[in-house]
Each structure stands twice: as structure tokens, then as C-alpha cells.
Amino acid sequence: xxxMPGDDLxxxxxxxxxxxxxxxxxxxTDAERKLWWRLRELKLNGSHFRRQATxxxxxxxxxxxxxxxxxxxxxxxxxxxxxxxxxxxRTDFLRSRGYRVLRLWxxxxxxxxxxxxxxxxxxxxxxxxxxxxxPRASARGERGTQA
Numbered sequence: 243x244x245x246m247p248g249d250d251l252x253x254x255x256x257x258x259x260x261x262x263x264x265x266x267x268x269x270x271t272d273a274e275r276k277l278w279w280r281l282r283e284l285k286l287n288g289s290h291f292r293r294q295a296t297x298x299x300x301x302x303x304x305x306x307x308x309x310x311x312x313x314x315x316x317x318x319x320x321x322x323x324x325x326x327x328x329x330x331x332r333t334d335f336l337r338s339r340g341y342r343v344l345r346l347w348x349x350x351x352x353x354x355x356x357x358x359x360x361x362x363x364x365x366x367x368x369x370x371x372x373x374x375x376x377p378r379a380s381a382r383g384e385r386g387t388q389a
Contacts (some may be wrong), residue, residue, distance in 0.1 A: 245387055255385060257331045259261050261299055264358065269349060270293070271316075271317070271372070272348075272352060273315045273346075273348035273351040273352050274293075274303055274304075274315050274347075274351075276351055276355060276357075277304065277313070277315055277346070277351050277355075277358070278291075278304070279315075280355060280358075280359055282302060284363075284366070285360070289306045289308065289309055289311075290306060290307075290308060290368050291305065291306050291313075292304070292306075292307070295307070295312075295334060297312070297341065298333055298339065298340060299335075299337055300335065300336070301339075302314065302336070304313050305341070306366070308364075308370070309364055309366055309370050310340050310341050310342060310370040311341065311342050311343070311344065311366065311370075312341045312342070312343045313337050313343075313344045313345075313346060313362065314329075314343065314344070314345050314346065315344065315346050315347075315348055316329070316345055316347055317347075317348045318350060329345070333345075342365065342368070344361065344362065344365050346358055346361075353380075365375075
């Protein structure tokens with residue numbers, strides 16, 4: 243059986259983030275696991291969530307690309323100053339790519355799941371964030387470059 247033109251697997255670009263994403267999926271926290279089971283039940287606005295979705299250099303706990311929504315289930319360590327600064331950088335990056343970010347505390351996911359799912363449903367009913375504007379030109383009038 244011959245191969246089709248363009249089927250050469252050696253030409254396929256390998257995403258080196260995939261093994262890490264798989265590892266993160268296998269090592270979900272209790273809150274992530276509970277949230278994942280509830281998200282799989284949703285069928286609102288064509289929502290389809292992915293676990294540990296790669297977006298740029300980051301792994302989003304849950305992402306619905308169609309709705310441009312990312313959800314992060316955060317533990318208490320995220321309240322610490324250094325972690326909060328890193329989370330802000332991550333959120334800024336995701337927003338620059340047109341995603342809305344919904345941060346959920348693990349405690350809330352585990353103890354008040356219905357309220358968390360209500361917040362998720364509300365977020366899904368909002369229209370997706372439009373694609374971000376193209377990069378701004380520098381003060382010298384140069385054209386922006388695509389990342």
C-alpha cells in the first residue's frame with residue numbers, strides 16, 4: 243500500500259509541549275478532576291473544553307477555543323505574591339490572544355461546585371472576545387510584526 247503525497251510523517255512538525263500536557267492531564271488535582279467531569283456535561287453555545295490546552299508557552303487548565311474562554315483552577319499557592327505576579331503575566335498573555343480568563347479557587351470547585359458551574363455558564367453565554375488587534379507600530383512608524 244503506497245503513501246499519499248504529503249503524508250510523509252517526517253515532515254510533520256512535532257510539538258514538544260504535548261508530552262508535558264499529557265503528563266499534566268494524568269496528574270490532575272481533585273478540583274481539576276471534579277471540574278473536568280462537570281465541563282464534559284456542558285453543551286452550551288457549542289462549548290467543547292480541552293484539558294491542559296497549549297496556548298503559546300502556557301498550559302491552560304481548561305480552554306474552550308470556540309468561546310475563547312480559559313479556566314484556571316487555582317490552589318492557595320496562587321495567592322502568594324510571586325505566584326500572583328506570574329498568574330498576571332499569564333493572564334495578560336492569554337488576553338492578548340483574545341481569551342477571557344476565569345480563575346476559580348480549588349476550594350470553591352470542591353465545596354460549591356454548583357455556584358462555580360453557574361459562573362462558567364454565565365461566562366459561556368458572553369460573546370467570544372474578538373481577535374486582538376494587530377501589534378502597534380513603533381514610534382518610528384515601522385509596521386508591527388506578527389508573533
